[in-house]
Amino acid sequence: MDDQTTGFPANDQTTSQSARCLASPSTRSHQGAWGIFNRGDGSAAGFGPVKMYGTEPWAEDWSALRDPCNRKDPLDALKHIALNDSGAIWLSFSGETRLRNWFDSRPDFGAYRNNDSGRFTIRNLYGADLHLGSHVRLFGQIVNGDAAGWDGFGYGPTYRKGIDLQQAFVEFTGRAWGAQNGFIFGRQEFLDAPAYMLSNRQTPNLPISWDGFRAYSIWPRIRVDAFDFVQTNDTHLGPQDFKDTENYDNRLYGVDVTLAPPDFKAFGGKGWSFLDLFYIGYKLSGHPAAVSTITATAAGSTTRNNFGVRWHGMAGPVEFSFGGIYQGGVFHYADSEQTRNVNAFAINTSLAYRFHCTSWRPSLGIQTDAYSGGGANRKTGSLGTYIEPFGPNTNYIDTTTYLTGSNLVGVAPFFDFSPLSIMKLELKYPFYWRENTNDAVYSYFLSGRYEFPRSLRGGFIGMAPQASMTLQIGRHLTWAQYVARFMTSRAVDRAGGSSSTYYQSNFIFRF
Template sequence: MAALAATPGRSATTDRSAITNRVETVTVRQPPRPTVQTYPHAGVIDQPRRVTSGQNTVPSGRQGPWGAFTRGDGEAAGFGPVGIYGDAPWAEDWSFLRDRSLAKDPFDPLKFIALNKARTIWLTLSGETRLRNWYEGRPYLGTRGTPGAGRFAVRNLYGADLHLGAHVRLFGQLINGDAAGWAGYGYNGTYRKRLDLQQGFVEVTGGMLGARTGLLVGRQQFLDAPSYVLYNRNTPNVPLSWNGVRGYAIWQRVRVDLYDFVGTNINESKMFHDDEDWGTRLHGLDMTFAPGPIRLGREELKTYLDLFAIGFRLAGAGAAVPYRASTLSGSTTRQNGGFRWYGGSPSFEFSVGGLYQSGTFQDAKSGAIRDVAAYSVNTTAGYRNPRSHWHPFIGGQFNLYSGGDSRSRTGTIGTYIAPFNPQTNYLDTTAYIAPSNLITVSPVLRVTPLSYLSFQLKSPFLWRDDVNDRIYSSSGAYGFTPSGGFVGVIPQTALTLQFGQHLSWTQYAARFIASNGMSRAGAQSGNYYQSNVVFRF
């Protein structure tokens, strides 16, 4: 009888149809761990990866049983990207280490700590320490601080994932962060944080109608949306977290996610004083389909289709509406409906999405209510040569975020907003320009000549969608009133070095080159540099 040894995360099986008089044992080795992509970025296109001509997907990491949604870095499953490690540590699956012989890394004993003899109750520890420094020649186009500002920040995220059998687990994660520098322009709860609870939830999993189902209740990260719509504020020191309930169901080729959250109030000066921000809401329904492959010449194009309805409410700077040279404070409630179709073959990758944003804005002073009608379009496509030693990806990116007329304080608001920190490096490394009233076109080039080295070059050209609307930063509208629609160009590079499994160093460099109209209005061009050294296990 032929016996087959178990692969990680799967039980051994026996082929009863092939009975012979000789016992034959076949050992299936643990798949190799990914190299450059040990901690992948969000976004399914232009990943720093090396593939051979025989591979159709990115090397997978420690993903869960997510059916067709484990393809690539598993981001299509709705829990963020997962290489060896994940953006959300609780999305990692280390249950294969129940077999002690599969432990290869010095930190593997911390990833599966058995708490009973049957090894059905276990603890997984996770950790990250990030050292980040950055330099800004003209912070926020010369509107903040002083020229030549520099900062240094340290962030610690350490967690524990307790599995109580196959269907219940408790996850907790602590955070602290600090920052300092010279010629700076202030620090707040996104940079400094006394020790507090970043995440703490209970998850119950099971099966229903043929699907793998789960319910998460408590404080948690939320990553089930295109990263250019919302993300977890990973670039500053303190990531976003949400408080509420989330339920999901994953079939082989269809998944559904339903959620309702309120924000987290961050108290940067006291320990364990974060509480719920009941004025900030996030709720919605996301669905993803994994259809069969499409023939593309001699290759197969494997794709996903996301359909989502996302609603949110907020007040403060993110909800403010510009009016001429001033700003109207208030609150906004917006409903977002859209889609994203994306995927790839060995040599072609693409993503195309669209979103319509409706809702209302209520003026805090007058109480007047205005309707919202805004939209966005996001596309990326490119060619990858997996047969070249350089593993190059060359493509282009186009984005459109609608604007409106800020000359009137009445009427429909046409300016699109994305208040929950879309992935910084998707659009602009400097974060000086926010996705509002904006059109961008950018070439993209990435090469990965070595398993531990990847280099990216892109250069977004920027225009205003509506010349009667302002230009926006992540903190609100600038005071500039430039002539013409052209904003400028931001050539930028990224260099990633992966020193083994646990240590990485990523550097970003950019220069914001303001247009003539922007310069005449007072905007200043400047250089930007950022360095991130990250240790994680």
């Protein structure tokens, strides 16, 4: 008697399984069921970029591995472990170990020290994702990190960490009103903002996380996300285990709406795009909220209201992104009742042409950024200095991390190509100016202004030719290297700054 489902003899299980596996598709991308929002790197869905592995492991969908035919890697056995007969309850494990080392010849233009410095860090992120049916999941992730080096500097609690809880949340999902809906409550990482505004903080070793909730709804061409968080307090002294709590002084909240306009044709190819409309609010106190003064900084607290728009996508061989943010709000001085209004902005664009029909598939483009400054050297009037306090993608603005997105204009031609299928090379040549010459130069690492020994005159800061290489060594190992020479302007040199050579290497294992 033949099996009515397969058409193969019922007692020939080996033959049946083999034939079924040959017919079964191989799942190579593990994006969620977000439809059109999975285009590009998948970040338009609101959970960060997702390909084989995502920035956030809980944003990956490994449900296809329920079928053994889709398991192509030895570690796939850890990505889907059925816990009941029906497979409705299942567990997925994830992990990342990253080894990173730096070299700086004159860190932060010599403002921090004038000696060559080498630093080394290691971090581990390991998590478990428990699915209780199709509507409830529990995710937990632990973290630890350490740091060493010669003539190192700047190591703080976010570099050295005992074992602690990086993420721990419950998510409820379901369909209603024609949309896929979700509610996530607990400690989590958040990436539903442009990379030039918010990331999960890669440079200080330990990613930033948040405590609170987010609720989302995703229709075929509309996505809505609302959130309200307080920052996880991961700055306690000493590598003590499970000491992270909540930092109610720093908050992140807002709403993001993403629209997927109709597809179009352009430059002889297919075009598609996303339009992001968002409001993101910050509440800050302590060092991240301090404002520049004539000689140093003034302590206080601030509320920043960011109203932004971004249009990005592909038009045939052209990749584009155009974004603008207006940042309003208020600053409260710590030593008085005095307040000042905030009136700042950021404009970020990127335009590139991909030569699809050419060997190595090169891309040639230009990136421009403008972050407002002004008003910081007064005690009254509006503050015009834009701030981005929650760890922007440092490779976006400045690979060396010597600069950050405050009182800054950057113009960066770039060229990338892939001489091998496992290798990507990128060359970039950014030029930097102060947006307002009456305001300071600001550092990502120092989280504030540079205090040069002498007055800084002129607007040009310098240029930083740089190169990067990413090598994908199999499915689980990545080696990424960055090298740059930051050549400071004569004005910065006269003020007491210094040019610097920078190198960074990252060896990453993930599953």
